Amino acid sequence: MIWFERLQSKLNPWRWRFYTTENSSYMDISRRFSEAMKTCANNGNITEARTIHAHLVTMGLCLSSTFLQNHLMTTYSNLGCINDSLLVFQRIVSPNVFSRNTLITGLCNGGWLDDARKLFDEMVLRDCVSWNAMMSGYVQKGLFRDALILFSSMMANDSLCRPNQFSMSAALKACGGIGDGQLSKQLYCSSVKLCFLIDPHVGISILDMFIKCGKMNLAAGHFSQMKTPDLLCWNAMIIGYSKSGRGVEQAVKVFDEMPERDIVSWNTILSILSQHGHGKRTLPMLLQMDSHGFEPDSVTYTTILSALAASSELNWGRHLHARILKRLTDTLDVYIGSALIDMYAKHKCLRIAKRVFDGLPCQNTVSWTSIIAGSSQLGFITESFSLFNQMRRDGVELDQFTLATVLATCEDLRHLTTLHCLSMKLSLDFYIPVSNALLTSYAKHGSITTAGYIFDSMTDRDVISWTSMVTLYSQAGDISSAVSYFNKTPERNLVTWNSMLAGHIQLGYQEDGIKLFISMHRDGKVKPDWVTFVTLLSACADSGSLQLGEQIIPLSTKTGFESDTSVRNGIVTMYSKCGKVGEADLAFKSIVNKDLVSWNSIISGYAQNGLGSKALEVFETMLSEHRPDHITFIAVLSGCSYAGLVEEGRFYFNSMNRVHNIRPNIEHFACMVDLLGRAGQLDEAKELIAEMPFPPSAAVWGALLSASRIHGQTETAEHAIRNLLRTNSDDSGSYTLLANIHSYCGNSDCVAEIRKTMRERGIRKIPGCSWIEMRNRVHVFTSHDMNHDRTDTILEILDHIAIFSKVSELDRIVISENDWW
Structure with missing residues (x-):
């Protein structure tokens, strides 16, 4: 038996198995060969598998033994050698059901679903394994509907082949994949009817299906009936509750009820807390985890660091960094390092983030992307591009997320087009994050046509792609195109709704915007957030819809956003613009954490309602808590203008640069011209305009023109309009104002000339x-x-x-x- 010695020298792991006598039976040899092939598959050794194949051919067993051929096919399939498995199948003289099932399984695992389905359809006789192999292949590749259609055919032909528990598990997974709640109930009833509930695999599949279909009540009922749910079931319930309407608290409750936990359980609940904005709660949970004897791993630390990055708890982040360095005896894990970089960068500690980055033993794509993103988020665009170029020089492979991060920082159209070409060269432009970044960047530069071309060329689009198009056309003022894309969006999230809502309101379609919110509310799939309420309150403020605004306020209370500072600021503005200054003052006083916007809102409210003295009083109070900005002084100067407080207006205007280090811009000068003009001090207003450090805008000349009309100063009005015409202003109000002045003085020729100028410039008077x-x-x-x-x-x-x-x-x-x- 010379071939045994050769086989022994080449197949060391099975040396002992082939020491045999010449009297070894055919069954013994077949069994030992099959065991050798199994070991090859387990060890992932293709060379040794092919060596066994060669010996089988030499011995004449490869053509005569269907048993060994089937095992050889299984070995090649498990090793990913589908072509070899197919060649073995083609040489089988009389392939049986097992042969065909083996090849179907191998083809499905290798992604050759069309070939597998062709072989399946050609089978005259199929058993349960045939159906299950084909359905499992569809499920593995995400073709859930094809799997369910096949299961339906199997059920229709149950007289020939009755489904078993594995068939049902495949169907349950497919149903969970498409999220069909109605079908989930039908499959559950079928499982009961076929007595499959006693099988633990079916029970787990049912639970997973209900959770993925959003049927948490049914999932909870099924979970309670399970005798001994394992850790997988408990973890699945935690995830399910976190995604349902019951939210984080129910997930934490299930976690607390767990009889035992593993590291996956802890990481799951930490991730849920992090994703839902409960970053502060992750730290006590980490201590609790430590007290239960669980050692945090890389996933644990990265999850908590991500939570701290989204919060204001930088000190806790530093403590955790120290703990990590103390606990980890080896070098810092690159993923933990990337999370540390992200945390420090988001807390504006870029120098520390760079130090962590430089201290990493291995800087991979993730760490490079983190430091580039951190630099760009803090406005260091040049630094982020330098890092990107350094990454390329170091030979680190770019991925879709790195390129998307850099694209988002492009402020120059030339850089954008260069990166676009690079993405095409690296074949990364087909990835959704890169396409979305390109689309958004071109839209930011006003290249609507190019953005539309990129969108149309995308083979796959996600909700961000559709939302970007809605936002693009809304900001461009094309509300009809925005609505068209919104209606075509297959799945809308909160950002999509908010973008469409803001588009309507910013373009003056407040009533349509409010109707859109009502549709969103009735749809019920998406819950409003603080952005939604701020936008709605803005619509009510601009349209003077006080009663509607007062209906929105209780809704914000019901959803838990009334105490949000931005929402309260919106309430202050809404009441102010509707003339309810007293209610605006009460809303302002109820804000616990007042920010600068809060103070600016109430000051503007008093100013707009003619209460200039009160606006100044609030401004003086604000100075002890906040530093004013340019918007604050616009409100203050407007208040002085409406109330005729000339001396006070001069004082605050002069104090901007001298006291607060804020250089007055064109809006502040326009306020001062309006203030002096209303008070009849037109000569001083003209002197102020002459001393401006930049060319006067249409708003400045418009203010002077308006004051000239009030005080009957025709010459000053002529001076203002001549300069106004030089600015190429499209404001119809200024032209109308001058025309009315000339009409009042009987200068019909001048009126006709103004009308002609308006027609030539395409300026139309906006109806009152x-x-x-x-x-x-x-x-x-x-x-x-x-x-x-x-x-x-x-x-x-x-x-x-x-x-x-x-x-x-x-x-x-x-x-x-x-x-x-």
Whole structure:
């Protein structure tokens, strides 16, 4: 038996198995060969498997033994050598069901699903393994609907092959994959009918299916009926509750009830707390984990560091860093190091982040991406590009996330196009994060056409892709295209809804925006957040819808956002713009953590309502808590202007640069011109304009023009309009104001010339508009619009007012037609 010696020298792991006598039976040899092939598959040794194959051919067993051929196919399939397995199958003289099932399993595992399905369809006789192998292949590759269709066919032909517990498990996983809640109930009933619930694998699959389908009540009921749920089931329930409406607290409750835990359980609950903004709770949980004898691993530390990065707990992050260095005797794990870099960068400690990065023994793609992202987030764009170039010089492989991070920092269109070319060269432009980053960056640079081309060329799109297009067209003022993309979005998240809502309101479609929110609320799939309420309150403020705003406030309370500082700021602004200064003051005083926006909102509120002295009083109080910004002084100067507080306005304007180190910008000068103009001090206003360190804007000349009309200064008005025309302003109000001045003075030629200029520049007068809210309805009135459903009643009442007021000229109430454009 010379071949045994050769086999012994080449197959050392099985040397002892082939010491045999010449009287060894065929069954013994077959058994030993099959065991040798199993060992090859377990060890991942393709060379030794092919050596066994060669000996089988030499001995003549490869063509005569279907048993050994089947095992050889299994070995090649497990080693990923699908072509070898296929060649063995093609040489089997009489392949049996086991042969075909083995090849189907191998083809499915190798991703050759079409070939597997072809072989499956050609089988005259199939057993349960055939069906299960094909269904499992579909499930592994995410083709859940194909798996369910196959299961349905199997159920229809149950007289030939009755489904077993493995068939049901595959169907349950497929149902969970598509998230069909109705089908999940049907499959559960089928499991009961076929008596599969006693099988633990089916029980776990049912639980997983209910959780993935969002049926937590059914999952909880099934979980309670399980006699001894294992750790996998407990961990699945924790994850399920965290994603359901019951939220984090129910997940923590299940975690506390666990009879035993493993490291996965701890990491799961820590991850849930981190993802839901409960970063502070992860630290006590870490101590509790330590007291139970569990040693944190890399996943534990990275999870907690991510939570601390999103919070304001930098000191805790430093303590944890020290603990990590103390506990880990080896060099710092690269993933923990990347999390530390991210945490320090988000707390604006870039120098420490760079020190951690430089101290890493191995700087991989993740760590490079973290330090690049940290630099760009803090505004060090040049530094982030330098790091990116250094990463390339060091030969570190770029991935989709690195490139997406750098693309997001592009402020130069040339750099953007260069990176776009690089992404195409590296074949990374087809990845969704890169495509989304390209789309957003081109949109930021105003290249709407290029952004649209990138979107159309994307083979796969996620919710970010669709939301980016909605935002792009909303910001471009094309609300119809934004709505079109919004309606086509297959799955909308909160950002999508907020983007569409903000688009409507920013473009002046407040009523449509509010209707959109009602649709979102009725849909129920997405819950509003603080951004939603701030946007809604802004819409109510701009449209003067006080009653609607007062309905939104209780809704924000119900959803837990009323105490949010940004929402409270929105409430202050809403009340102020609706003329309810007292309510605005109460809302302001109820804010626990007042920020600068809070103070600016209440100061602006007092200023807009003519309470300049009160605005200044609040401003002085604010100085003891916050440092003012340029918006604060716009509100202060506006308050002085509305209240006629000239001396106070001069004082605060002069104190901007001298006391607060804030250089006045064009808006502050416009406020001062308006202040002086209202007070009749037009000469001083003109001197201020002449001394401005930058060219006056249309707003400055418009303020001077308005003051000139009030005080009848035609020459000053002419001076203002000449300069206004040089600015190429598209503001129709200034042109209309000058035309009215000339019309009042009887200069019809000048009026005609202004009209001609407006036509040449394509400037159209925006019709005057006013509105009033009555009985939960906002009534809008536009100049020359007679479409209101109660116009006749309104005109009749106006006639009565004119009579009772003894007004002889009706044009004092209803402006004459000659004054309209």
